[in-house]
Every structure is written in C-alpha cells, then in structure tokens.
Amino acid sequence: MRDTAAGDAPDTPGQQYGGGHGIIGGMPAGPDAATAADSPASRAPALSAVLRAPLSRRAGREVAYLLLGSLLGLAGALPVLVLLALGFAFVVTLVGSVVGLLLTVAALGLALGLGSLHRRLAGSLLGEHVPAPHRPAAHTGPGLFARLDARLRDGTAWRHVSYVLAKLPLSLIGLYAVQWWVVGLINLTAPLRWAVFGQGTHGMLLLTPLPFGGSPTAHSFAGSLLGVVMGLATLLVAPWFTRLVVLTDRWLLRALLGPGELAARVRDLEETRALAVDDSVALLRRVERDLHDGAQVRLVALALGLDMVKTKLADESTLDLDAVRRLVDGAHRNATEALTELRDLARGIHPPVLDEGLAQALETLTARSTLPVELTVDVPERPSPAIESIAYFCTAELLTNVIKHSGATRATVSAVGSPGGGLRLRVGDDGHGGAEAGTGSGLTGLAQRVRTVDGSLEIRSPAGGPTMITVDLPPRA
Structure with a gap:
C-alpha cells in the first residue's frame, strides 16, 4: 500500500469511458459489518418487508402470473401429451408411421406456440423478458419427408416440449399457491360471516391451506376471530410461497424457452467480436x-x-x-x-512502462495523479499483455473521472489476482457517488471494452458515495 499525490493527472490516452460521477464505493466489511447486520435497525426493514409483502405490487403480479400461467400450462400440456402419445403410437406401426410423424410435428408446433405465450406472459407480468431462441430453417430440402425430418430435428421445439411437460406439475403447485391467498382472504371474513350467517348446524368451518390436519370449526363469535388470525398468518406466508414457485418457473423459462447455452455463447462472441473490431477501427x-x-x-x-x-x-x-x-x-x-x-x-x-509489469505501470500511473491514491497490487501470476493493457487503461480512465467529476478527496486502486488466475481491478473514491452506466455514459463504453475479453464490470455508487467500480478480467484474452 502506498499514498501518492503530486504531478500531473494520470495519462488517459484514447477514448474517455468514465461518466460524470464518482467511481468507486466500498461496502461495510469486518466485525463492524456483522454487528450492523445483526442490529435492531437492520432487522426493522426486514420485518417491515415481510409485513408489507402481501400488499406489494410484486405479489399481485406474481399471483396473476401463477393463476394465468397455471391455467395455460394445464390447458396446453394436455393436447401436447395427447398428440405426442398418438404420434409415438402410430410411429411404431408400419401403416401409420407418416400419420404419427405428422402428429408429432403438430405437437412440436403447439409447444412452440405455447412457449411464445408463456414468454409474453412472463414479460408483461414479471418483467422477465426471455429472448426468442434462434430456430433453423423450416426445411432443408424438397419433399414432405425432408420437411418432417427438419421439424423433428429442431432442438428448440423439443426444449419447448420439455417446458410444457415440466409446466404441468408446476401448474398444479402454482394453483395450490394461489389457494393460499384465497383461503387467507376467506378466513379474514370469518367474523362477518358469523354475524351474517351464524354458526350453522355444526359450527362455522375455518379453512386451512394445508393438505393435512383438517379444518377447525368456530362455535362462537370469539372463535371466529381465530379465523382472522389464521387468515393473517396465511397471507403472510403466501407471498413467499408464491415467489418460490415463480422463481422456479423463471429458471425453467430461461433454461428451456430462451436461447440455448451454445447459441447464447455464439451470440455473445459475435457481439464482442463486433465490439473489438469497432474499438480497433476507432483506435x-x-x-x-x-x-x-x-x-x-x-x-x-x-x-x-x-x-x-x-x-x-x-x-x-x-x-x-x-x-x-x-x-x-x-x-x-x-x-x-x-x-x-x-x-x-x-x-x-x-x-x-507495461513492459516492466502491471505493478510498475500502475505505480507510475498513480504517482502522476493530482489526487492522493492508495495503491495495492498483489498479482502472483502475470496476466497476458492484452489483459495488462486493458487493466492499465481502465485504471487511467477511471482515475481521470475521479479527478474531474467525483469531488473526491482521495482514491483507492487495487489489482489482485482472482481465483483461476484472473485479475480483479478495483478503483474507488470518497466522492458524491451516483455513477451509473447508461445511454451516453462513458462507463458503458468501458464495460464494452472489458466485455471483449469476457470480462465484467460492476458499479456500486449510491447517492452521496462512496463509489466502487470492480473490473474482473480473465488471465488471457
């Protein structure tokens, strides 16, 4: 660790990528952070969030998604199952093999349509916008059998079938989660029902969402108040049960209805290659x-x-x-x-100066800063020259933005080796914060430069500061 201050601002050759705010902020660490996490002040927001969960917009959207998605899942899975069963049954016979293939292709087409509806439903109610996967050409040659062969080899369609089939049991669980809301609301009306309808012949039945344990019965108005307690308890649990089911469905959506892992990787490589080409042309x-x-x-x-x-x-x-x-x-x-x-x-x-290593280059860079900079370098294994160059220019550009825009009195720079031989670069300041990547922000360009080598950039910059920007780079480009 060292403090440097004097000389000129750090060199920032090339395009400036920083935004108009402070660069880096820290998070509480060590024993103080643990004490703060266990304090009553930190427990109060968590308790408040639990109590407000049943009334939140998120809970309403998730309940609507489970209700509509579960009904769609049940209604869509049954015809797909029937078509697949009939198709496979006909395929095993010599006479009906063509009919079986046609039924199977129809099931695949229906699954694709259902998958599209589920993606739209998740996008409108959950904000989960899953991009449509890339599909191959409709046919690879002339003739009916060529088209059937292309349809049957469509991996995207079969992944949609997998989602439709997996959605069937999840739909039942989703309707069960909706039942918790219905039961909770009905139990809240227990005193009103007692006042209007009385206890009946065998008392007034109080509902429970549990599949076991039976349902208690109220034989007095005071007993009906137990229904209010049961309703409140049910409604406090219902949002979290609903959220668990929705999280499972989100995972299935991304895994089965979105682009496959290989396709996503190819698309990412195409985008980063275009960014690298544009960056080299700009240079x-x-x-x-x-x-x-x-x-x-x-x-x-x-x-x-x-x-x-x-x-x-x-x-x-x-x-x-x-x-x-x-x-x-x-x-x-x-x-x-x-x-x-x-x-x-x-x-x-x-x-x-990079020829002498990243540590020497960063030391020279921070020594020229007009702002006091605390430098920490611990890189046991030297990265490739391309990674060192990106780390150097990222540091230079971020430090320049600290000096120009953050209003900070000091900055920190650390470069440490990460697990797997990568490099983690952190630049921070005690300025006014508010840095974010967006349209017109230089941080967006910096993130794109890092992404060309499969790196990542994380911004922590609350209003009022401090700010912390973390750049993770692989050992080799």
Whole structure:
C-alpha cells in the first residue's frame, strides 16, 4: 500500500469511458459489518418487508402470473401429451408411421406456440423478458419427408416440449399457491360471516391451506376471530410461497424457452467480436487523426524550415546568420514537439512502462495523479499483455473521472489476482457517488471494452458515495 499525490493527472490516452460521477464505493466489511447486520435497525426493514409483502405490487403480479400461467400450462400440456402419445403410437406401426410423424410435428408446433405465450406472459407480468431462441430453417430440402425430418430435428421445439411437460406439475403447485391467498382472504371474513350467517348446524368451518390436519370449526363469535388470525398468518406466508414457485418457473423459462447455452455463447462472441473490431477501427482513426493534426504538421513545418535554411545558405553574398539561427531554432522546436507528440501517441497505444509489469505501470500511473491514491497490487501470476493493457487503461480512465467529476478527496486502486488466475481491478473514491452506466455514459463504453475479453464490470455508487467500480478480467484474452 502506498499514498501518492503530486504531478500531473494520470495519462488517459484514447477514448474517455468514465461518466460524470464518482467511481468507486466500498461496502461495510469486518466485525463492524456483522454487528450492523445483526442490529435492531437492520432487522426493522426486514420485518417491515415481510409485513408489507402481501400488499406489494410484486405479489399481485406474481399471483396473476401463477393463476394465468397455471391455467395455460394445464390447458396446453394436455393436447401436447395427447398428440405426442398418438404420434409415438402410430410411429411404431408400419401403416401409420407418416400419420404419427405428422402428429408429432403438430405437437412440436403447439409447444412452440405455447412457449411464445408463456414468454409474453412472463414479460408483461414479471418483467422477465426471455429472448426468442434462434430456430433453423423450416426445411432443408424438397419433399414432405425432408420437411418432417427438419421439424423433428429442431432442438428448440423439443426444449419447448420439455417446458410444457415440466409446466404441468408446476401448474398444479402454482394453483395450490394461489389457494393460499384465497383461503387467507376467506378466513379474514370469518367474523362477518358469523354475524351474517351464524354458526350453522355444526359450527362455522375455518379453512386451512394445508393438505393435512383438517379444518377447525368456530362455535362462537370469539372463535371466529381465530379465523382472522389464521387468515393473517396465511397471507403472510403466501407471498413467499408464491415467489418460490415463480422463481422456479423463471429458471425453467430461461433454461428451456430462451436461447440455448451454445447459441447464447455464439451470440455473445459475435457481439464482442463486433465490439473489438469497432474499438480497433476507432483506435486506428484516432491514431490517423493525431498523426495528421499533430506530428505530421510539425514535420511539414520542419521540412519547410530546413528548406528555407538551405536556400539562405546557398547565397553566401546575402547570408544573414541571425535569420538562419531563427530558422534553425524553429526547426529544432518543431522536431522536439513532433517527437513529444509521437511519444505520447505511442504511449496511448502501448505504454512502455507495461513492459516492466502491471505493478510498475500502475505505480507510475498513480504517482502522476493530482489526487492522493492508495495503491495495492498483489498479482502472483502475470496476466497476458492484452489483459495488462486493458487493466492499465481502465485504471487511467477511471482515475481521470475521479479527478474531474467525483469531488473526491482521495482514491483507492487495487489489482489482485482472482481465483483461476484472473485479475480483479478495483478503483474507488470518497466522492458524491451516483455513477451509473447508461445511454451516453462513458462507463458503458468501458464495460464494452472489458466485455471483449469476457470480462465484467460492476458499479456500486449510491447517492452521496462512496463509489466502487470492480473490473474482473480473465488471465488471457
């Protein structure tokens, strides 16, 4: 660990990716955090959340999803099962094999349609937007059998069938979860029912959602108040039971109705490849612009100055040594500035200090900061040059944003090896916080740069600070 402060702001060659806020914030750690987690102040919000759960919008949406989704699941699973059973039964016979294949394909088509309805229902009620999976072409050749073969080999359709079949028992559980809400609400009306209808011949029945234990009976108005207690207890448990069923359904939706793992990986690789290509094109354009507007102009001025010196030296009769000295001084100045600009440009592509390792590069970077920076480096296994370069530029850009936008008085930088040989980079500050990735935010561009090597970026920046940005990078690009 070290504190550095002095000199110029850290070099940030290339595009700036930071937003207009502080960069990093910490989370409570150690014994104090454990004490805070067990304090009455921390238990009060949890208790309040439990009591408010039955009245929350989330609970209402989840109940509506379970009710509609379960009815759709039951209504859709039965015809799919019938079509599959008839299809398989006909396939085993020689005469009805074509009919069996047609019925099986019909079952696959019905499952695809049901899957689409379930995705829309989850998107509208739960906000779970599962992208539609990529499907192969409808047929691979002419003829009925070619089309049937393509349909039967459609893995996406069979995954939809798996969801429809898995949804069948889950629908029954979902309706049972809805029953908890119905029973709880009915029990809350026990005193009102007693006042209106009385106890009846054998007392007033109080309902229970449990499949065992029977149902208690109230024989007095005071006994009917037990129904209110049972109703409140049931309604306090119902949201969490509902949420458990919904979480299971969400997992099935993503696993079976979304893009397959391989397809998602291919799509991610295509996107990151496009980002890498765009980033390299932007870098080449920046280098071209800097060369054209900077070093090239200096070199042209240098060439013109030397040409003028050569012209004056050629005519010894009118030789003006003072004028020649001024031309030589100007040429020397242009040459020096061109070298400086070329050196800065080269540093923006690959800082020479990285050749000595990431620790030395980060130490040099933080030493140039105008803000006190606490640096920690513990990287037992050196990453690949590409990963070191990304880590260096991420640190430079984030530190620049801390200095410009966060209002912080100090910053922290840590680079440590993560399990599996990766690299975890953290940049933090004690500024006003509020940093977030979004449209027009430089942090979005930084996240895209990290993503090109299968890295990730996490932002913790509550309003008022502090802020903490964590970048996880693999050992090799």
